[in-house]
Amino acid sequence: MRILLIEDDLEVAGYIQNGLRESGHTVDCCHDGRDGLLQAAGGGYDLLIVDRGLPGLDGLALVKTLRGAADGTPVLFLTALGEVDHRVEGLRAGGDDYLTKPFAFSELLARVEALHRRRTQAAPTTELRVADLVLDLLTREAKRGNDSIELLPREFALLEFLMRHAGQVVTRTMLLEKVWDYHFDPQTNVIDVHVSRLRRKIDRGSESPLIHTVRGVGYVLKGPP
């Protein structure tokens, strides 16, 4: 994936750049809003990571300008701790996701890959399939092989999200935001409890579990290699 990182803090930029490169992405870096806009307008990027507070041109204006020019490249906003929560404002300006500093790199990586996936899977679908797990989005039925699985509405939503991001790490915060639609930090493992319940329903009795825990980061749903 070709990623353009627009971040004025050299240390943070270097840290993100290295991490993304190690994950197999190509990363260009700009440290100034105006340069970033020119570079981004040059096109060819799959994703933009844009800091909100940039010299030259602030991140919000940069993305608005790009969107005004009908550039639909996915944008992940970064914002410094202590700033007012401008998440809604950022998303309204055309950002696709929002991450507050400091963040674990794994969180950033998970979100970057989720954004990329969302773009490549834009086509509407009625059925999700991972290995022998099938989720029918119209009848809202789940099947593992020939066994039908009874799911509560929230469990269905959780499984749908995991299946849409199959093979991709999703963090607990991402699940809370995308499945429950709240932005807050639970101090206890409430999300883990939900995932393990779902896992019991999906993977019970199966020799090849689909839902895997990624220690310190989150979960990934994937079929056997």
Next chain:
Amino acid sequence: MRPDSPSREPAGDPGVLRSSTFRLALVWGVLIWGLTASALWVARGIEPADTEDSIRPEVESGVDEVLAELMELQLEHFEGEPGGEEHGGEREDPYREGYEEDPDHDKDPDHDGDEELDGDEELDGDEELDGDRESFRDHDNGPDEDEWVDDGAMPPFDPKDWNRDRLTELLHDAEGVRHWLLEDDHCWQLLGADGLWLDGNLSSTPASEAESRWVVPGGPRPLVQVVGVEVDFDPAEEPTELATARLEWDSMLSDERGHCLLQEVRLGDGSKLRLGRPFDPPHLQPALLATVALLLLGLGAAVGGSYGIARRTVRFVGDLRRTRSRLEGEALPRMRRPGDAGDFDHATREVNAILDVLGGALGSLTHVTDNIAHDLRTPLTRLQGQLDILRRSEGPTEAMLSAVQEEADQLVATFNALIRIAQVESGQRRQGFRHFDLALVVADLGDLYAPAFADRGMPFACRVPGNPVERHGDPDLWMQAFSNLLDNALKYNDEGGAVELELRAGLRPQLTLRDRGPGIPASERERVFERFYRAERHRSRARGAGLGLSLVAAVCNLHGAEIQLEGDDSGEGGLLVRIQWPPP
């Protein structure tokens, strides 16, 4: 705290005195101005007849009368009667009465040279003004009369002395005198290039007070005598320029005084024409006297009052300074209150109230800083230890790395929580307010936490109204606050103890959360909302930064909701958290 030493400004030092003197001067200025304005206003209100508007016609009428008497005199001259002989004791009355009894006297066909005045209507209307004349006539002008009377050989009076035609002719020649509307009460004189009197009803103008008494050079009887001159009579340098001077003139005949404004214009041949017209001098009228009296009275009051104010101000400032210098000590001092319920007492009370607030803020700041340092030192020490182990180990295991990661994550979470509390407390998060359904938020919360309680074997009940509970606020913040409360219940509740969450609709919706944990003793219920405070009996039970309830309190405060902690200290224990929203 200010670094400057208080010893630099000892009590009652000149700096304070200077500034208080300046303030006093200011107060005085305002007082005097106010008194003057009000005195003037009062004076005007009391005696409207004495205001400027009425002075002018009075003077004008006086002048008119003088002219009328001059007419009389002129006529007498023509009749060969030396008017001066009549000036013994009842001088004025015969003239005035003669004029009044015979207003048509000047139209007597026997008299020549008075045509100029024939049409003058003003002379006929003088009667109304007689009443005020006495005040002018009190003035004793004896010596002049004597001088004039003693001057036995009087040349015949020449009517051209105040010849209107002659003056009109002169004015026509004089450049720069375009707007001189000649009136009969005007006086004038024509001086030759050598400065000698040539013509006019003014024989001379004195250059100074010393010359203010004069006799007409060459003998003609003066009609108007100039007895004083305003400070700067400045003859024009340019031929066409008019110089102005104010002259006080004195009629030899009527013994009346008036003022005229004298202007000078140079004529082409080097001669000078001086023209005078009456104007109102600033009379010391009763209104003015009243004003001055009131002003003096007010001044006295102001001085007296100001002295008292000054003394109290100096004392107040001294108290302030002493309090401020003590402020540099450890505890916040308070000012001594005069206790008289006066202005300074109020000011002192306000200063003390500010000190109370500052003291509270300072105390909580010190407390929080201490706690942050203390509470972050523990996880940082752990982190250091884990990094040490990593360095010494031959190959870091996944478990080691995860432990380090977890520690760092915990630190970040603590900082995030602190910053979130600060944002909520500063009101910044208010911009995220919108209308939302509180019942839905609580239902989602129950849905999110139910599995966690079930896993721990705690019966969990969540009851929400069937209908939406519309509120204005930030649902994410409420979710965070509620989740902090439920996290606490998960952490501290007794095993198997029931947890009940309930939202009740109404004008003032109410949320209650009850658990069966150890509860919080009444003595600690206020303190648990402080940052980093952790109830004693909880410390051993679970890890936590002690920020959860601080955020709950901040969120409640931001939304105007009240939070209360209740519990039965003697009985089965447990904690009841009650949040009540204000009416929408």
